[in-house]
Amino acid sequence: MLGSTVLEVAVGMSFCYATVALTVSTVQEGLASALHLRAHSLLDGIKTMLNDPEFTGLARQLYGHALVNPHDDGASGDQGALKAKPSYIEPVHFAIALVDAIQTIPGNYTQLGRDIEALPDPQVRRALLGIYQRAGGDMKQFQEGVAGWFDSAMERVSGEYKRRSLMVSVLLTLLMAIMFNIDSIHLFRTLWQHPALVAELGAAPATVDAHAMEQLFALPIGWSTFPPLLDGAFAMQVAGWVITASTALFGAPFWFATLQRVMQLRGTGAKPEEAPHEGRAQVRRSDGGA
Structure with a gap:
């Protein structure tokens, strides 16, 4: 009983x-x-990753790229003017968009290194130079390295989102x-x-x-x-x-x-x-x- x-x-x-x-x-x-909480969390995570809290540098250029934000016209001057915010970004698309935002001569790997050295933020510059040097002149390998960097950053964002959700x-x-x-x-x-x-x-x-x-x-x-x-x-x-x-x-x-x-x-x-x-x-x- x-x-x-x-x-x-x-x-x-x-x-x-x-x-x-x-x-x-x-x-x-x-x-x-x-409330589009996932989209806001992703945007905040990318702004933190790229040290662009004011959304005036690389983060804004990324969100104007068609691969990252296909539902926006790319003409937004600030965060509030964004017509759409993605809830998820493919790492490979992030890598391609970041390369497009940095490089001044498409496809020129040597010039890409100079463009990275010209970045104003020291932390982002140091991170990308490390990936650039390990890629050994291979653009595809460099993009894979950037995608891996993005994955690691988004794991931290995901962990923070889960803690808030809990x-x-x-x-x-x-x-x-x-x-x-x-x-x-x-x-x-x-x-x-x-x-x-x-x-x-x-x-x-x-x-x-x-x-x-x-x-x-x-x-x-x-x-x-x-x-x-x-x-x-x-x-x-x-x-x-x-x-x-x-x-x-x-x-x-x-x-x-x-x-x-x-x-x-x-x-x-x-x-x-x-x-x-x-x-x-x-x-x-x-x-x-x-």
Whole structure:
């Protein structure tokens, strides 16, 4: 019986966290798309890489190149005038565009070296001269070296973007936990006492649809009275919200994988008897952990 209860609690908790993670991920992707966050992050990363924070030098020339920014007319005088910002740039296209922006005589490798030495920024000049010297006179190898430099810089940009996205996920999960009173402490206590509440839960939801939300609200979450009383029980409720928000640190794939494994384990044994309908209705909604 104890093992069955543990599995049912694990199913209920994992299903809740997986559904919340899926919902938050969907909202976050919508915000990122609407606000063009990836495009802005890429632009900031290139400005940092080329030491062009004012967008007046190499970064502006790159964003005027058709290979880097094909949806812009190349006539933008500043960052705000850009008609489009790419969310992704092929490293080889970046390398070709950078060479085109630097060189004064196309195809002349010797002159390219002089053009690099004439660059005003010492850090960019030093980086490109190192790649130029290692290329040994081969323009293709030089472009591959520049592409590798771009890849390394974008890995750092990607890491920073992921860290910011993780923080946004935690904040969105906390907001959702407060709005729908997804109190992990109360959820655990109720499922431990009434494990049959999760008997009808299905597999991990593939999308945020009405059926997934219906199954989520079959769990003991939600508000029974609002606003809550500011007492000791409310402090426990806040702690439950914080625990729910912290589950965003693991990411949706982790909770989906956990739910699938627990569902497989549960499938090897008998489910607990389903609670009477009246009993389910009484414990369905949270009352702040009381």
